[in-house]
Amino acid sequence: MAKSPSAGNKESGVKEGAGKAASPRVGESGKRRASAAADLAAAASQGTRPQDVAVRRPGRPSGAARGAEQRSRLLDAALELFARQGIVDTTLGEIAREAGFTSAMMHYYFKTRDQLLDVLIDERIGPLRASLGVPFQEHADDPVAAITQLAQRMVRAAVAHPWFPSLWVREVISDSGLLRQRMLERFGNANQKMSLAAIERWQKEGRLNAALEPSLMFITLLGLTVLPLATSKLWRGDPKRRQAGEEEVARHAVALLTQGIAPKKASSD
DSSP states (O other): OOOHHHHHHHHHHHHHHHHHHHHHHHHHHHHHHHHHHHHHHHHTTTTGGGGSSOOOEEEEEEEHHHHHHHHHHHHHHHHHHHHHOSTTTTHHHHHHHHOOOHHHHHHHHOSSSSHHHHHHHHHIIHHHHHTTTHOOOOHHOHHHHHHHHHHHHHHHHHHHHHHHHHHHHIIIIIOOOOHHHHOOOOOOTTHHHHHHHHHHHHHHHHHOOTSSSSGHHHHHHHHTTHHHHHHHHHHTTTTTTTTTHHHHHHHHHHHHHHSSSOOOOOOOO
């Protein structure tokens, strides 16, 4: 017996509805399988074994977001190792292990150590270095305020970036420091000349002690701020000095810079 057109339409409608209801579940499953396949394909292109790749779960960062996170972890690990043992004695493989990745993952982002250094200078060290020059711009007519703020910025930078003191002492202050040479090649010494010119101008205007040697000002600031923090592990065990934290280092440096070692004169009021 033939089915009526209306019955056929109803049956067709039921099948279509069932198909539409089931499609989201199939789609999500397909997306997960495609995502896992993409992870494995990316790992293969980077030389990572499939068994070392974690399958992506819902809510985990994907694609560019995860790549940026991995790259950032590698940069952090590089700065930590460079500060701890020096640039020359650190390999790309060691940096990868410090970050928890394979050497293949490291080479995917950075082919050579020179390339890694250039990225570190551009993205991490360069901005920090530029921020230290801000006080000379904000206080062009007040050398005491400019130099005081610079000392405070150095201490804050050391607190915010624990790698900064040791790396600066090891790789920038040292004449043989590889980072110093690399930064000089990329940026030159224009900022240094500008700072020296400002100090000399302040001396001629009578705003700054004429007995000061301009070429020693920056190294003196480093010695008063960054050096104590870079060597803190050596004197933290001393009961008399271990109480000196970042605030005390900054206060001590500013007091020496602005008041010297002579006792403060009593007010005549």
